[in-house]
Amino acid sequence: MTLEEYHSLHKTPVPGGYLYTKAGARGLADPAYELLAQHLEPHGQKALDLNPGIGMASYALRQHGLQVQAIETSRASLRCLEASFGATVEVSRGLPWETEPDSTDLVVLVLPANRGTRYVELSLLGAARALRMGGRLWIAGSRDKGFEHYFRLAQELLGFGLLVKRDGPLRVAVLEKEKPAPELPAVWQSFACDLQGQTLHFAYLPGVFSGGHIDPGSAMLLRELPDQPGHVLDIGGGYGALSRPLVGRALSLTLLEDDWPSVLSARQNLGEKATVLHSDVDEALTPSQTFTTIVTNPPFHVGGLVVLETAIAFIEAAYARLERGGKFYLVANRFLPYEPLLEARFATVHTLAVDSHKVLLAHKSD
Numbered sequence: 001m002t003l004e005e006y007h008s009l010h011k012t013p014v015p016g017g018y019l020y021t022k023a024g025a026r027g028l029a030d031p032a033y034e035l036l037a038q039h040l041e042p043h044g045q046k047a048l049d050l051n052p053g054i055g056m057a058s059y060a061l062r063q064h065g066l067q068v069q070a071i072e073t074s075r076a077s078l079r080c081l082e083a084s085f086g087a088t089v090e091v092s093r094g095l096p097w098e099t100e101p102d103s104t105d106l107v108v109l110v111l112p113a114n115r116g117t118r119y120v121e122l123s124l125l126g127a128a129r130a131l132r133m134g135g136r137l138w139i140a141g142s143r144d145k146g147f148e149h150y151f152r153l154a155q156e157l158l159g160f161g162l163l164v165k166r167d168g169p170l171r172v173a174v175l176e177k178e179k180p181a182p183e184l185p186a187v188w189q190s191f192a193c194d195l196q197g198q199t200l201h202f203a204y205l206p207g208v209f210s211g212g213h214i215d216p217g218s219a220m221l222l223r224e225l226p227d228q229p230g231h232v233l234d235i236g237g238g239y240g241a242l243s244r245p246l247v248g249r250a251l252s253l254t255l256l257e258d259d260w261p262s263v264l265s266a267r268q269n270l271g272e273k274a275t276v277l278h279s280d281v282d283e284a285l286t287p288s289q290t291f292t293t294i295v296t297n298p299p300f301h302v303g304g305l306v307v308l309e310t311a312i313a314f315i316e317a318a319y320a321r322l323e324r325g326g327k328f329y330l331v332a333n334r335f336l337p338y339e340p341l342l343e344a345r346f347a348t349v350h351t352l353a354v355d356s357h358k359v360l361l362a363h364k365s366d
């Protein structure tokens with residue numbers, strides 16, 4: 001897949017029309033979205049979609065004549081939503097718990113179970129707080145990913161709840177707000193760790209990759225980096241685990257990240273010392289920007305599904321964004337077949353370390 005193909009939008013048919021999709025967007029191929037869109041019923045006038053993905057539930061709500069606001073964290077999904085809805089849905093980047101209290105009649109939420117319990121709990125709290133008294137929350141998810149637990153939690157927050165649909169492991173339920181929602185608790189968390197002789201402190205928001213500890217693969221990659229890496233690009237930088245130790249060693253640091261809570265976390269950890277961009281792969285860079293060293297620990301899950309297309313786009317972007325003679329460091333699970341992809345592009349490819357993960361170094365020719 002070329003970068004151009006990765007970034008292109010495709011029309012996907014939905015009952016009564018189509019939505020735009022693209023590689024890397026959340027909510028693609030997740031049947032919970034479809035089931036929720038089929039079964040939700042209108043209530044009141046204003047609706048809020050707190051995990052829209054490519055917008056299937058928002059689309060159904062529009063068809064029911066409701067005024068819809070969709071809050072999304074993924075840059076790739078935001079692109080799809082903006083293309084599909086134009087001005088007909090108020091699409092905004094944001095955190096699902098930062099909702100305006102008592103502002104809406106209906107909330108829809110496909111449970112973001114793959115983002116961890118704390119993230120789902122806060123999303124439910126955001127939904128409960130946004131609803132007016134008597135407003136309704138529709139949730140969808142899988143029994144295999146904690147649906148029963150989250151349904152009980154939603155009942156504790158709101159009140160009456162009814163299971164509307166079972167389809168294999170998938171569930172859809174509706175709840176009614178019968179009591180005031182609790183205040184939002186403190187959401188930021190932090191941890192300290194020793195990396196290459198220094199103690200570093202990291203802050204992070206719920207839902208980010210490897211919150212609370214440095215991923216063992218990322219720690220392996222850090223051990224292989226040169227003392228003076230020059231101008232560095234960190235693709236899929238998360239909360240800054242790879243970039244933070246390079247502060248003071250790199251001539252400049254640029255971090256690209258698709259996920260908004262991760263972007264906010266990286267900005268908190270890197271401050272003025274790096275440029276942190278909300279970016280689907282390299283789309284937020286200007287066409288001429290190139291770097292001496294590129295580092296990545298690429299994702300291979302999107303919304304809980306194993307997909308390599310985003311990782312392939314990371315490799316394509318790394319090749320395009322490296323200066324001549326530049327170096328690309330990639331860490332991955334041992335079973336992932338990145339070597340042939342790198343060899344197809346780069347002049348040389350070496351395995352620098354193998355343990356729980358493998359660290360690969362690819363050179364761009366001079």
Ligand SMILES: C[S@@+](CC[C@H](N)C(=O)[O-])C[C@H]1O[C@@H](n2cnc3c(N)ncnc32)[C@H](O)[C@@H]1O
Pocket residue numbers: 024076209210215218235236237238239240241242256257258259262279280281282296297298299300310
């Ligand atoms: C395996 S994590 C690594 C995070 C961080 N570099 C570390 O080492 O802890 C992969 C990161 O890629 C981000 N990501 C996923 N898809 C992306 C995309 N299309 N563009 C940019 N970043 C993306 C994820 O949100 C996640 O933070």
